[in-house]
Amino acid sequence: MNWDELYDLQKELDEKIRESHSLTRDAILEDKFLALLVEVSELANETRCFKFWSQKGPSDDSVILEEFVDGIHFILSLGLDFNYRYKQESIKKINDSQTKLFHLIIEKIYQFKQNPTKENYQVMMKAYIQLGYQLGFNEQEIYNAYLDKNKVNHNRQEFGY
Numbered sequence: 001m002n003w004d005e006l007y008d009l010q011k012e013l014d015e016k017i018r019e020s021h022s023l024t025r026d027a028i029l030e031d032k033f034l035a036l037l038v039e040v041s042e043l044a045n046e047t048r049c050f051k052f053w054s055q056k057g058p059s060d061d062s063v064i065l066e067e068f069v070d071g072i073h074f075i076l077s078l079g080l081d082f083n084y085r086y087k088q089e090s091i092k093k094i095n096d097s098q099t100k101l102f103h104l105i106i107e108k109i110y111q112f113k114q115n116p117t118k119e120n121y122q123v124m125m126k127a128y129i130q131l132g133y134q135l136g137f138n139e140q141e142i143y144n145a146y147l148d149k150n151k152v153n154h155n156r157q158e159f160g161y
């Protein structure tokens, strides 16, 4: 994965959003953390992994992948706010349930919010990618879906989302 390319694309999008809504980084930081938590919850909702009361299966992979890359957007964006970049690490697929991995990523997001170090940023992104792998996506799929959604986000800003 070419992470530098993704950070550069995210930077362009974030700048466009901040400029068109006349916002500063500081003013939106708390909202951005909440946005990330909401995206993680929307993702969980599409997987339906926690719906022990229901027989219905998960949404289509394309829907789940789009939700997943919404979260990637916000994690990249937080990296830009703190001037951190995720360094590619080898990630082993672990056998924990999806529910466990959702709890783990939520913990790591709060850990980073409370103590925004470079190490905690790395751990947060790693936990998120691990979740993506567990959901069945590979790097190439995540990369392509990020590019597609980034374009959608640019269009939305141009057409008054």
Ligand SMILES: O=c1ccn([C@H]2C[C@H](O)[C@@H](COP(=O)(O)O)O2)c(=O)[nH]1
Pocket: 013, 014, 017, 069, 070, 071, 073, 074, 077, 149, 153
């Ligand atoms: O500063 C921002 C604000 C939003 N988004 C992107 C991330 C998600 O892909 C999308 C969220 O859009 P909703 O569909 O949840 O409105 O916007 C950014 O990349 N940067």
